[in-house]
Amino acid sequence: MNPTALPLIDADELARRLPMPQAIQAVEQALRAGLDPEADIPRTVLDVDAGQLLLMPSTTSSYTGVKIAGVAPRNPARGQPRIIASYLLMDAATLRPTALIDGSALTLLRTPAVSAVAVDHLAVPDAARLVVFGAGPQAWGHVEAIRAVRPILSVGVVTRRPEQAANLVERCRKAGLDAETVPSEAVANADIVACCTTSRTPLFPATDIASHAVVAAIGSHEPTAREVDTEFVARATVVVEARAAALSEAGDILIPLRSGDIGTEAIAGNLSELVCGAVNVRPLRPKLFKSVGMAWQDLVVAAAAVDGSS
Structure with a gap:
């Protein structure tokens, strides 16, 4: 050839x-x-x-x-x-x-697309408020993908980098969205939260998340790094791409497993089971989609x- x-x-x-x-x-x-x-x-x-x-x-x-x-x-x-x-x-x-x-x-295309599939099956139909942690390319990708499956009207950007935050806010506004930088506490009013960071420690306390909200955590694939805390994992309906991948690489799941605060039964299902309607999604519990990225x-x-x- x-x-x-x-x-x-x-x-x-x-x-x-x-x-x-x-x-x-x-x-x-x-x-x-x-x-x-x-x-x-x-x-x-x-x-x-x-x-x-x-x-x-x-x-x-x-x-x-x-x-x-x-x-x-x-x-x-x-x-x-x-x-x-x-x-x-x-x-x-x-x-x-x-x-x-x-x-x-x-x-940058497939990761937000996968998150959007999960969000489409987990979020309330009228979800309009999105909070994004991070301001890099994945953050914008998740704004673009999530607004394709839900009627997003406003975007709050949480980041430690003011210049990147300003760029993402401007990009969102040009796309017709009401956008601004916000503190992490803004998750309390969010319908959907996208965690797109390299953080190794939780970004917000579990108590800040509303009972109807969905969190998509995609920033890490290391067993010792996580974006959400143990209390949130224990409280939420947890969906992963695949159990095998999550139990090998997802620190968000593995850290509370190692501490004994949750068991493997905390994983309600994988993405295929969610799409096919085989996951019990409880309406009065927040939802977590944890992604590590798969081939x-x-x-x-x-x-x-x-x-x-x-």
Whole structure:
């Protein structure tokens, strides 16, 4: 094969091929069609001098793919993204490369899309108030995705970086949303909370969250880091992408498990079970969707981007 003939899908082309609503639909449809998140291939995490190298392969009957992602904590100080990734999509039958995709752009699309699928099944129908922790690309992605499934009118931004916060607020306002920077206590009035940070400790106390609210925590994939506290996990209806992944990587779940404050039964279900209506979502309890990011999500969205253009 001629490597120069391989389609290269950059961030702009990916956005053109697969707008956020279509990415959300692709994830939902894959789960409804029987995709089992528990059967996904575990990612390999390698410690390197710059940080971590993540290898994330997945396969279906149509496609096989792998994302290679570098997580370099010192990159932002150098003016570089913290996470840089590439994605290779291959034909499942022959393993012949089909497309090379900007893996960072793919992550920025699939992560909010997955959160939006969970939020769509967990949030009250008239949820209009969103609070976002963090002001990076994932924060905007979650604003874009969540407003695709709920009638969001206002966005509160909580961050320690004033310049980033101002940029996100301005972007939200240009998109027709009422937006402002707010203190963490603003979660008390939120219908939906998106945690998109690198924090290793809880961002707010459990008592601040309303009983009807949904929290999507996507910022960490390390067993020792978390964005929500033990009391909230114990109080909430907890949904994860997959039990296997959560019990391996999700500090939000693992820390209270290790302390004995919860048992594994605290996980009410995985994303497939939620989509298929097999999770008991109690109306008077807050809801937590905990995501660590999984390879099947990249594959589903990458395949949709390629198939949708043909």
